[in-house]
Amino acid sequence: MIYIGAEEIWSPLGQNCNGNFQAVAENRSGISLFPQAGFNGETLPLARITALPEKEKFGNLVERTLQNTIDKIDSAIVSSDRTIVIISSTKGDLDTDIRDPFGPAVATLLAKFSLAHEPLIVSNACISGVLAINAGRQLIASGFYDHAIVVGCDVVSNFVLYGFQSLFAVSAEACMPFDAARNGVTLGEGCASVVLSRDKSIYHDSPLVLYAGTSANDANHISGPSRTGEGLFRSVKKTLESNGISAGEIDFISAHGTATVFNDEMESIAFDRLGLNNVPLNSLKGYFGHTLGAAGVIETAISMQMMRKDLLVKSLGYQQSGTSKSLNMITDNRPAPLKVILKTASGFGGCNASLVFRTL
């Protein structure tokens, strides 16, 4: 059995896991308006961390979040020869060195935490976080390591914001995942980490159980989601079947839900094909914005907290159904026993990934 625990988050909503979950449980959003943010000087909604300096924010966030997570486990684990650190990120510290966006931050981590191995960086668009957790589990299950610390981080940059603007994919208001009026993403920045291990005793608080996850490509388009949801459908199907889990056992889906018209529609089609329409579902983008390579880890960490607290959290920004296939959107917080949770992600390059975890 492989465990997942010691979740931590740094975001505009808070500087530790408790602060972040409290904000989410109160349905507070980390998104606010920033004047002159856009390429043409537009005021745009963003989920930005204003408590830290801009310079080297990426490395700073990774270090702080990793430290918070390490405080929740046996302190010898981080520098153990049996531990791998995996970082999920799309752009790293692009603003400091566009030619080497990860090198400096990785060098600092190696020295500061006396890591035994070079961290592995998973850079696979918006599925990076889910993929990194899945990869960590696989590396433990195959016996190469006993523990994996997964840290997901991305920061807001003009580079990414102008890019999404050039694709007409940025919402003028805070994003509205799965809503009829949704009209694009709101970018966010943040960092989250989780610890995977074959040893339950390393965690100060009880961990959860992580199943083997999978990925699948759409083989359709590099920047447009599949109209049939094929890759997401295949990934979730593989993840459930390979673990012997039926659709009826899933208590909650933490969807990707970027709030672009085509992505959310694609997800609804995939979930419909999977017979998952009735499973309570949310997107957490209305709280954190789209944090790209961090999103999968942030959203897994919040979902873990939901499971620990047996609380379904409202899908912020959603009011009226806006997909061709119906979904069981969570419109208000409500208590519910959560035993099995499915987390999904989809991204540019046609990539899709899914993971499942359950109570101990």
Next chain:
Amino acid sequence: MSFVTAYCHIDENLCSLNGEVLLRKNEETGETWFKQIYKALAIEYPKFYKMDLISQAGFLGSELIKKVNPLSAYADDEVALLFGNKQSSADTDIRFQESYLEKKTPSPSLFVYTLPNIVLGEIAIRNKWYGENMFVVLPKFTPEFFVRYSTILMQSGAEAVLGGWLSILEGKVEVFMFLIEKAGENGKSLNELLLTDYAGL
């Protein structure tokens, strides 16, 4: 047990398959080096011209390997893709940054290539492959990682792994791609030494 059944290299001047030089850059033609390779492969795939250099390189490498093994015997989700490099999509990132800093118009056609995993999507689209995908960033080509993770992929449903090192930055090209299969009459048994030897990086 798994086997390396084909591999190829592309650098600034040479393109080779299983260690045999296939093509040398012709300085006279005025065509880009990657376009020369594309033409030599004699395939019809106009999307090639839209791709950035990492995607072109991965596409060309996969087509080179398919000359040895067309990979048509596999189901559409049985070929996993596993790639890495040191500088992510920096080559295209620099060009996209120029588009908004210097040309004052952020280019959407460049932006969509500013992620290193886009090449996996291009190869998946070309071949209609729905298998596992992962792109990693490492300080240098690390045979240990590629052997381990290929083995993991083959133990969890993949029948073959097409992978490699796609390092392209400001004119410097270092491409090494390999095919790993479970059955390999013409291949050698996968291990770190073999991959190190084949890579030559």
